[in-house]
Amino acid sequence: MSALQLCLLLSSGLFCIGLTVALTRSNAILVLLGVELMLNAANLNFIAFWRFGGGSASAGVVFVLFSIAVAAAEAAIGLALVIAVYRHQRNIRLQEATRLKG
Amino acid sequence: MLGTGLIKGLAVTAKNLVGSYHDPARYTTLEYPEVKPKLPEAYRNFPFLVTENATDPMGTLRCVACQICEKECPPQCIYIEKSKDKKPDAAGKPQIYPAVFAIDTSVCMSCQICVEVCPFDAIKMDQEYEIATTDRFGALLLNREQLAKPNSYYHQIHPTEAVEVDARLAEERRAAEEKAKAAAAAKSAPKSAAPAPKPPAAPSAEAPKPPPAA
Amino acid sequence: MIAVAPTSDRFLEVAPLQLRDWFIGLLPQSLRWITSGLITVVAILAVFGLLFAYLTLAERKILGRVQNRPGPNRTGWFGLLQPFADGVKALTKEDVVPRDADQVLHYLAPVVLVALSLLGFAVLPFGRHLVPVELDAAVLYFFAAGAATELAVFMAGWASRNKYSLLAAMRALAQLISYELPLLLSFVPVVMLAGTLSTTEIVTAQGGWTGGWIPHWYVLTPWGFAGFVIFMIAALAESNRSPFDLPEAESELIAGHLTEYSGFKYALFFMAEYFGMCALSGMAVTLFLGGWQAPCAWLEFIPSYAWFAGKLLVLLLGFMWIRATLPRLRMDQLTRLAWKFLVPLALINLGTAAFWSLTAGWTGPLQLVRWAVALALVVTPFVVMGRRLTAGVAPRTYRYAAS
């Protein structure tokens, strides 16, 4: 059980938690946060491989930086959508957010 | 330019900061308990009754209980009870004196109207300001004994004013004695010589009513 | 693992480190690393804890002296025991926690705020060898710790479960976030010129003197001075100091997000504010005023940490001086100043710094041209935008009645 495998186990655990949050919770914000967790799990993998893959895999770090930036943009857009949805139906339960009109 | 007003303001505060260390005009704090403030002579706090001398305060009160100040006092905080008997005052004439003379210092606003209207210069304004007490009722009602202070104390706190008042009183007393001598001379003169007409210059008879204090 | 004290330098420079090494020498090998870390932490806490105590006293004394009065001088000799008196008062005051407040968050907010504002001290180079933590991305670490304090302010506002203190917390957050940007943008040119994010290298990059007299501090370059001014204005806003102390202004509805705090928690908030102020001005000294560099060559004999402390105190006195003079800005003017004035200026400053670094090679008469262009690039946008910002506002002349 090497350190790399431990890191991979950690990131897969985090990914599962993110997935369950995204699937089970009905509040739109928490679903977004679940997605955020999944993204972070991916980042964990990148850094783990960079750490244990010798000096060659330095693209991983750069990729993590880009992924953080994109995740920030995605979070902003997601929450803006949530606020727009809230303004129409006064609560953000995903079940009711079915109509695309308005 | 944008920041100039702010910089000028900062310069002024800096000048004051530095100035407060060397320029007395920019350091105005008086550290009270250690440094007592220098009171101007006209400063007035609660009134006090003037007595001729410190040895027998109740005997030589100038106040004749005429109750003018009691009527004129705006918040009505003076309470006077006349005495039944009479007592000779400084000029020897028997006068009524106040049996009870109380000032309620919780009501008095030290506006000194009582001093202005008193024809006998019997009440003057004190300069004692450290008079805090723990008792809210009894201690604030000052009776005659607590109010009476000798003329020498009056000279101490209001020197120029005291000198004027003494000069005027002395002059009045002299006029009163002169009149008394003239009256006595007039009484003895008719026994020895033919009844001469009453001396024309007899001033008005009853207690001399000096013009109100300026 | 621990950097052994270099023996090459003068005695005063190295004295603190040798003291630490002697002390560590007494301990077994395994504890050495831990205790050296602990010593650094204790040193920072002691120095800046005392500095906080005497900053409150200095603030009240300076405010007093500016207003022609002595300031606290009754407790102890010249009022020196005043901070401890305040401390005891804060400790003994009853700590009221509203019944339906969120107990955990209500307790956690001041603690997190103080912790985060203390984190900033880890990367400040106090002296030539006195650097608590050698970090490669030190400046980024400093501003990451600074950015997280907003979270604590939100927790304080939300935990008091009082709708209007939440409203005030939102207002404080808006101020903090809108001044985060100028703060970050104003340090980017320094990083660009110094070529590194590590604070120690930034300070060494500002070493040396031309002609033994003029130091190579960044503040003496046109873009450096503009960056320094923007950084200080943003630092004033970040630590809720004078012209921007809106959250607890008395013209507010309620006393800001601190309404539900009392006793020692309230004092903790102030401690956090002062630590934040010290950390930000420490970073300003490192970035712009050449950290522990001496201003001229022959002054080198004074130990480096004395220079850092001196510059830090000068900046802190500047904070207090401004607090004693300037009135407060309204909320909308405050955010307009940030977005419409400081951010564009900081961006233009980036351009000036780029121009400055590209033309580093110019010598002789070209040097003057370089300075002229750089100054123009700094001053003209300031004047143009300044005029636009204060468009409708100018001192007026008054007429007199014709009688």
Added chain:
Amino acid sequence: MSVSDLTPLSAPGGSTVRAVHDEFHGDLLEVSMGPHHPSTHGVFRMIVTLDGETIVKLKPVFGYLHRNHEKLGENTTYLASMPYTDRLDYLNSMTNNWAYAVAVEKLAGLAVPERAEYVRVILAELTRLLNHSCLAGFLMQDCGCSGTPLMYAFREREKILDLFESLSGSRMMCNYQRFGGCRVDPSADWLAGAQRLTDGYGAFLDEFEALLTGNEILMARTQGVGRLSSALAISAGVTGPALRATGVAHDLRKVDGYGVYPRFDFRVPLGDHGDTYDRYMIRILEMRESLKILSQALAGLPGGPIMDPKAKLRGFRPKAGEAYGRIEGPKGEIGFYLISDGSANPYRYRVRPPSFINLTILEDMCLGRTVADAVIILGSVDIVLGEVDR
């Protein structure tokens, strides 16, 4: 506007803030900036209704300092009311005394000797200096600078109060004017002290203006805030610097020309916008004009009696009739309306309080502004609760 429960706001146990629903603006916030709010000048309360940040409705509530001044005036002699006039606008006792003395002199037809008129002008202008510098200090305190300009203003005010103390015996409760003159004749070194103060005051004003007038933050906070149109000011009966800030040239010292004012040349500054900055600047310029009057009055002070010798102190019974005497106080036109029925007590004793009348238009100036502005507008109107509540 349906208010959920009718208990008065901040009744004992009530909250100082209450949410209110209004059919036009939706959810509003009714805030009671209570009698003990730090930035109200004395015991004064404003119930402010806020739509988010802007003020929708502002109801001033006062009366906390009502001492039944006018009914008292009817039950005491004319002289006994004089010390009570010090307590009206407790910052400017000299001008209150003078206004009451003018009213009684008009009622009883008393003549005032030349020297007393000059001394009254000197004391009134000193009070104006004191009041305007205090006003500027309090206004800056509301704007937020931590008391520095206020302390400078108080430093100068102390010098003036020391002059009043050495003349009348008390710093703020002077009780100095009498019907037909003044109570005490100012001595030579008192006049020298007044001269020294007048010479030194110009330097203070320059320092004060350097600190404040050009200050960008202050200009941003006060220019265009609390704008008052001259038509509204005239119709609301606003007087004093607030009226002159809207551009109306109405200064009783020029209009009535009472006392010996026509002998002095001084100008009356006028503003154009009528906002808070104008009100502040008008007061600063008026202080400079007062300095001119003071130096001229001190130079031309004649000799002669300080008190009309025929004036009776006690048993003063003016003939039946009525009179209204008014002067230009620092806060505006302060007047006394007296009806005498021949007895020792006035039949009716009425005070025209300038700060009370200037306060009536507070709401019109504050609508649409934020709470922070309302505090500054209240500061610029310069009210003293002793005079507002009487």
Added chain:
Amino acid sequence: MMIPALLLIAFVILASAGVAMVLRNLIHSALLLVLSWTGIAAFYLWAGAEFVAFAQILVYAGGISMVVLFAVLLTRPARDAELPVTPPTVLRIAAGLMASAMVGSITVMAVLTSHLVAPASARAPGLTVKDLGALLAGPHAAALLLVGVILTVALLGAIIIAAPEPAPRPEDQP
């Protein structure tokens, strides 16, 4: 020395994420997630990538947490809107858990059976900020600019979506 630190960090991350998932109170779960993000930053520190760790704190703990908390506050459901959830909650939770358990088992099996022979005690490759900068400006320059464009466009879009249209006031109604 390396492994126990990793276990501690892993425990913090997983615990706070798990508890956040279960909590009813939205604010508490959001704050716990911020804690897990800081845990992830601690992992990066453990792995030696300081720059990424501080970037993570700055972006997540500084920025995104604020956006999330503001969103949570702005969308407070009115107290009386407790509508019955159409697919019963128990069923939905079961389905979700089952799906994630399947995915989890697959990944864990893959990790355990793989014969990744990684040099366990390899020194962390020293990546200084200067090399990172060179990398970013060199081969990945295009990607950097692209991310910049994405960020600006995304934030502008977010502002337009979230900006409240002026609520029509009753007196404006015809």
